[in-house]
Amino acid sequence: MGERAAAASLKFVTVQANSASLAEARARVFEFFKTTCRSIPTVMEIYNLQDVVNESQLRSAVSSEIRRHAHITNPKVIDMLLQKGTEELHNIVQHSKQRHHIIGQYVVGQRGLVHDLGTKDEGTSDFLKNFYRSNYF
C-alpha cells in the first residue's frame, strides 16, 4: 500500500494539459483514473472512512463520475474536465475538505440525497429529481 501511495503522490504537479488528439486525451483520462484509485487508501485513512465505505465503492463512485462525461469527443473539453478533476483530487488528498464533504459527494452520491430521504420526498416529481441531478435533461 505504501508503494501505491508513493506512485500516486508524484503526479501532483499540475501541468496544463494540451491534448493533441482524442486518443491522447483518452490516455490522460485513464492516467487520472489510476492516480485517483491509487490515492483512495490515503483518502480513507485521512478522513476515517473505514466504517462507512470500502475501497471498491469509492472506486465505482469515481468511475461513475468519469462515465457521466464519457460521451464527450472534444479534446479541449476533456482537458478542462481533467483539470477540474485533478484539482478536486488534490484538494481531497491535501485534507482541504472535510469528512462530511467526502461522504456527501462520493459515498452517498448524487442520487442518495434525493431518493433515499424517507417518505416525505417520495412523492416529488421526476422533474425535480432530474433538476437536482443536472441542468440538462
Add this chain to the structure above:
Amino acid sequence: MASITRASVSMPSLSASVNQSQRRISGMNSVSFPVSGRSMIPSLRLQRGLQVCCAAKQETVDKVVAIVKKQLALPADAAVTGESKFAALGADSLDTVEIVMGLEEEFDITVEEESAQSITTVQEAADMIEKLVEK
C-alpha cells in the same frame, strides 16, 4: 578459426563443446548447433520458458474471476473462465482499467502502463499477478 567464432556468437557457454565439434565438421557452413552442444540447449530453453508461460494458480484465477464478476455486475453463475475476454463480457475500456485497479488493491501490487494495456483475458491477468507477486 573463423567458423568457430561464427557459430559461438550467441551461446558463449557452449564455446568449449563447439570448438571440439567444429574441428570435426570443419568446412560445413551449418547454422544449427552441432550434436554435442544440443544437450545443453533444452535446459536453457526450459528456464526461459518457466518465466513466460507458466500457468497461474487456480486460486489466483478464482479471485480474478470474482473481481471481474463484481465489477461487471454479472450473476454468480455466469460462465467466466480463464479464456474469457473482458470485452466479450461487456466491459468497456474504463471497466478494464477499473478491474486492473481492483486487482492492484486485492493483491497489493502495482501494474505498469505497458503491462496493463496488454491484458485482455482473465488468464493473462492471473499470469501477470503471479509474476508481480513473486518479486
